[in-house]
Amino acid sequence: MARADHGPLYSGGMAGYHMPPDDFRRYGHEMVDWIADYLERVEELPVQSAVQPGDVRAGLPEHPPERPEPFDQIMKDVDEIILPGVTHWQSPNWFAYFPANSSEPSILGELLSAGLGVQGMLWSTSPAATELETHVLDWLVELLGLPDRFKSDGGGGVIQDSASSATLCALLAARERAASDDAELTVYTSTQAHSSVEKAVRIAGLGGAAPRLVPVDEQHAMRMDDLAALVESDVADGRLPILTVATVGSTSSAAVDPVREIGELCRKYGMWLHVDAAMAGTAALLPEHRNLHDGVELADSYCTNPHKWMFTNFDCDAFYVADRRPLIAALSVLPEYLRNEASESGAVIDYRDWQVPLGRRFRALKLWFVIRHYGAEGLRHHVGEHIALARELAGWVADDDRFELVNGYSDLNLVCLRHRDGDDPTRRVLDAVNATGRAYLTHTKLDDRLVIRVSVGQTRTERRHVEALWEELQKAASSNVDNDLG
Numbered sequence: 001m002a003r004a005d006h007g008p009l010y011s012g013g014m015a016g017y018h019m020p021p022d023d024f025r026r027y028g029h030e031m032v033d034w035i036a037d038y039l040e041r042v043e044e045l046p047v048q049s050a051v052q053p054g055d056v057r058a059g060l061p062e063h064p065p066e067r068p069e070p071f072d073q074i075m076k077d078v079d080e081i082i083l084p085g086v087t088h089w090q091s092p093n094w095f096a097y098f099p100a101n102s103s104e105p106s107i108l109g110e111l112l113s114a115g116l117g118v119q120g121m122l123w124s125t126s127p128a129a130t131e132l133e134t135h136v137l138d139w140l141v142e143l144l145g146l147p148d149r150f151k152s153d154g155g156g157g158v159i160q161d162s163a164s165s166a167t168l169c170a171l172l173a174a175r176e177r178a179a180s181d182d183a184e185l186t187v188y189t190s191t192q193a194h195s196s197v198e199k200a201v202r203i204a205g206l207g208g209a210a211p212r213l214v215p216v217d218e219q220h221a222m223r224m225d226d227l228a229a230l231v232e233s234d235v236a237d238g239r240l241p242i243l244t245v246a247t248v249g250s251t252s253s254a255a256v257d258p259v260r261e262i263g264e265l266c267r268k269y270g271m272w273l274h275v276d277a278a279m280a281g282t283a284a285l286l287p288e289h290r291n292l293h294d295g296v297e298l299a300d301s302y303c304t305n306p307h308k309w310m311f312t313n314f315d316c317d318a319f320y321v322a323d324r325r326p327l328i329a330a331l332s333v334l335p336e337y338l339r340n341e342a343s344e345s346g347a348v349i350d351y352r353d354w355q356v357p358l359g360r361r362f363r364a365l366k367l368w369f370v371i372r373h374y375g376a377e378g379l380r381h382h383v384g385e386h387i388a389l390a391r392e393l394a395g396w397v398a399d400d401d402r403f404e405l406v407n408g409y410s411d412l413n414l415v416c417l418r419h420r421d422g423d424d425p426t427r428r429v430l431d432a433v434n435a436t437g438r439a440y441l442t443h444t445k446l447d448d449r450l451v452i453r454v455s456v457g458q459t460r461t462e463r464r465h466v467e468a469l470w471e472e473l474q475k476a477a478s479s480n481v482d483n484d485l486g
């Protein structure tokens with residue numbers, strides 16, 4: 001497109017500098033084509049970006065443009081400057097961290113959300129944004145076999161940006177319910193819990209700035225006897241236990257805490273139980289994995305992330321409370337300018353009171369699109385496939401003398417392995433596989449030893465990708481031996 005010397009870039013009846021509808025249509029179609037092409041070819045790209053710190057910024061002009069720029073030029077820079085600096089989370093060769101997978105219906109839901117541009121802080125600022133969210137989260141209760149008490153007649157679900165925010169909200173609600181002005185408050189979670197628990201405790205400003213970290217057993221699950229002893233001794237010392245966070249599917253090894261027993265202890269002490277199933281909750285779509293939610297009916301709150309494994313773009317964490325009142329009491333502040341008849345009628349949900357920020361996007365659209373596009377059977381099919389692939393890989397690892405399967409207790413989609421000869425060879429295998437660009441893996445430490453995590457959950461990961469990864473792992477283990485001999 002030719003660039004005008006003066007005045008607006010786009011002409012054709014549209015006042016000012018705005019993009020005219022016809023140009024938006026054209027570029028919008030081109031953008032969807034660009035994304036479709038990207039998703040088709042992403043598996044051929046090196047998974048991890050190879051740029052060095054500062055490379056991306058070095059390609060950008062130092063100052064913002066004074067004159068409007070053509071959209072084609074912007075997209076050219078996307079290809080030339082941005083894409084090399086992108087690590088391809090949507091590659092089927094993605095096995096790092098946990099996935100942040102997506103899907104075409106979800107992307108379209110995000111586009112529609114951007115197009116509507118709704119800010120759904122109150123029911124009255126866009127009733128559909130609130131009601132769709134409430135409704136779709138009720139659907140998810142059914143899909144995941146969660147207890148009915150998390151449904152919207154009394155309790156209810158809300159989309160948070162992340163599991164970290166869900167944990168923080170659970171903590172704030174727990175503190176509200178405990179209603180103590182003077183006691184020293186304590187929070188419990190296992191040594192394997194996600195770091196977001198510690199962060200929530202810090203943000204909430206609880207004294208000590210750290211949760212009590214309960215030791216784990218050989219399956220990396222919270223030890224009940226240790227939890228009970230810690231709580232008992234805190235109570236004896238005059239402290240007030242307010243919250244335990246149980247993990248269903250830990251980040252390092254997919255370990256599952258004994259939720260039922262923890263729940264019973266929480267009831268005994270009047271403590272809030274929050275269950276963090278950020279990744280693993282999705283597996284409960286499958287009836288054979290519903291046992292993951294055993295005891296969740298004793299929880300006061302629960303979260304899982306459709307933005308990890310349920311084909312829904314980041315950000316989408318589904319957070320549930322069994323009783324919404326303490327959450328709202330903790331987070332509701334009502335200035336005059338937000339007052340409205342619907343809120344005052346008590347007949348509506350205002351999700352601003354269920355989260356830390358005021359404003360919120362229309363995120364339910366993408367989850368709704370995903371659930372409707374795949375149907376329960378489609379979701380079960382793909383999630384079941386990921387688990388089957390991970391189990392197959394775990395079998396190959398267990399049968400190979402060079403490797404050790406570290407989380408043999410798990411029947412989910414995370415495979416943890418290490419080289420039998422120790423941390424150095426394990427590190428070399430990890431680095432060698434990542435250096436190929438044909439897969440991306442990350443590590444953790446379990447029992448003080450280095451572990452490679454293989455997380456199978458990218459939308460387009462098929463058997464051939466897992467087979468190729470296994471080949472790379474074996475090749476790297478062989479060259480390790482060569483290195484050692486050399």
Ligand code: PLP
Pocket residue numbers: 098161162163164165194196247249250251276277278279305317
């Ligand atoms: N909880 C668990 C068990 C996780 O594995 C993670 C991230 O991997 C989180 C919480 C944090 O997730 P988010 O990025 O949604 O805050």
